[in-house]
Amino acid sequence: MLVYRPLEGKVALVAGATRGAGRGIATELGAAGATVYVTGRTTRTQVSEYNRTTETIEGTAELVTEAGGTGIAVQVDHLEHEQVKRLVERIRADHGRLDVLVNDVWGGEQLFEWASPVWEHDLDNGLRMLRLGIDTHLITAHFALPLLIEHPGGLLVEVGDGTSEYNAKTYRESPFYDLAKVAVNRMGWAHAQDLAQHDATSVSLTPGWLRSEMMLEHFGVTESNWRDALTKIPDFAISETPRFVGRAVAALAADPDKARFNGESLSSGGLAQVYGFTDVDGSRPDAWRFIADGRPADVAPYR
Template structure:
């Protein structure tokens, strides 16, 4: 039975790509809301993915447990149809359905060549970005959607990067194709799932403080503000839990269908639901980007507190 503090108690969620980053933050916050969360990805304590990072699905599942939910770690390579079918069968045996499906699988980082003209890039890497970023989403949806649409009230979230199809020079064709495709899938799901009483949409984080981004800036979560020395706009960054709280709020909202087919951002959902990031602030990357980045204002001259 759901309660005010555990609005997703009794609900079953599947998060793809939950080993680290957004996926981990989303899984943890769904757990904090009381859900049983299938934490899926390629890296376990026994088997590393090609990305060869230290984070594991077991660690994420333990964080879900610690937050108050039930974490269920299941290794799954979403580029392998048989793996996804096995995941589907496991969830069907355990619970028979899925209430919340969050499609966050990525795995394209080793292949992205930011700043390289496409015609000078490695074609195999370019295709790897698309296969890891789009094919995996299609496979996950094809195999897992039947568990969502078998009863009304489900939610399917596609996780992307950016809430518009505006192109930023240097991002490159492959990455842009992936993230714009995920936004498009969210729009299509909004239309196609409505007849089944299911809501489909897309969500994006803002300037993310994932494990990889913290390393890129040479900081830890405790010292993240030091990253402004490398990029002053980092002052408006957010933890992966922020978008996690956004998605948990959507999942707990009985009127979520009003957002069907939309591409929503952590900051727009913060304005809708009033949640905070882990430090109690409300970073508004969208407003900061409009007022500071787009206008070419020196970020060091702006009161960042007014945007958090």
Template sequence: MTIETRPLAGTVALVAGGTRGGGRGIAVELGAAGATVYVTGRSSTAGRSDLDRPETIEETAARVTEAGGLGIPVRTDHGSPQEVRALVDRIAAEQDGRLDLLVNSVWGGDALTDWEHPLWEQDLETGLRLLRRAVETHVITSRHALPLMVARGSGLVVEVTDGNTARYRGSFFYDLAKSTVIRLAVAQAAELKPHGVAAVAITPGFLRSEAMLDHFGVTEANWRDGVAKDPDFAHSETPAYLGRAVAALAADPAVMAKSGRALATWGLYREYGFTDVDGTQPDFAAHWARSLEGRYGPLGDPL
């Protein structure tokens, strides 16, 4: 392999929330680019999280290694400062203090999202739990991981979210969580700039995660059968597409120029030229403008 095909050889990454979905796609594509990837989450061979899904951090780590990198699974509850501190201490000990890339991809809020009711009719504790799970976990992880990057004077933080504009996302606590994650990137970028560390937010388009495939009753092999239920599904993208976007950012020596921005796969593929696994270049924003803007209005300006 050459530096062109393994541009992240020697890179140490932490993908928090790498068990499934976008986090798994990012971890595997970082591995394909040559990185060492610590894959963390609550679902492991030792037991499932309360999400009760079959994917595990060990499975993701094995895929990272199969792709050409080194996957290291570490079961971690990112809502626990003690567990996150122990995780970062382990990375520092094993990698001589090196951490080049932090991906905050913890979510776990699907079952907590109420799409039917306005704020004043929602269960308050459920909504607050969603915020703790989807926002507080990111703050805890950055708090403990950033000192490793600051000490080296380089690095990249990627906050994974849904959407990159101010458009309301349809449910109060869901919208608050996803828009707040973008603000986390903005705030971290401001504080990290003097230390040579970049921070960005990134969103996929219509993501074909494991849960979404289950929702449509399809697999990745026959995913197009789901288009009969939802025509917009034809314009979906795999987690690998998001992963390739993050890998491209991590390999970009000029990434500081993007620090503080809310980015999207549909913008980054034009700049970096990556494709999805089938060779296509999904562009959900273009699909929105063609087919959905008349019903739902424009996506709006990036935050």
């Protein structure tokens, strides 16, 4: 049986691939045939301050390989300049190219305080959130983009939460969280201005309501019975797996005309309408259109 592998021979780096969107993106890039370097702080022998042992970069790398690609796990703290520099040097030495860079580093779930103005929010936690959500992306771009632009057609994806349109008019309930997520959209646009002259594309990309490991745990469900949470949170019906945003990245990376999106703020649901991919259950959730339309009671037209 012939398997379509549009990214065979391509090399990707998914920074922040331990869990959630990063894991889903890495897996789908692997399914498209890519060699994928997956980074994060949690390994099978060391954990980050999240203190979660069930998701590791080795586990993500194995999913990449099982999907049909080649997964390579490298422990990296993306705030540490030398660690990021060594990572890129390794990719250069091993492959001499980088075709896709996905900046998905986050780590702020345990730091934000909802509905807290700046004078009430813990200052150290807020500033740490900005470092994790903004500095990590800039540091990684600084070291990785020179390799990416050496071959035409490179792609940078800045992964955030919310489209530019949504974030421009909606307060995200915490000044620190708000700034971190708006900044990701702006970074996607700003890098586009510099990358265009090198025949490379930069976008910001948001998943919809992500059924990440931590979100499922928060609602006391698993992927197999996630609909049980709808009795408490009916809007959870619009949620999507991490593989859905992964398919968005894989489709974009394989598109020879992806430069038409340079500088744009994109969503997984929006790109599904462009490229025709579905989530793992065959649905096509479009969470940001659902929100823009006022959260209608009937979610079916948005799946």
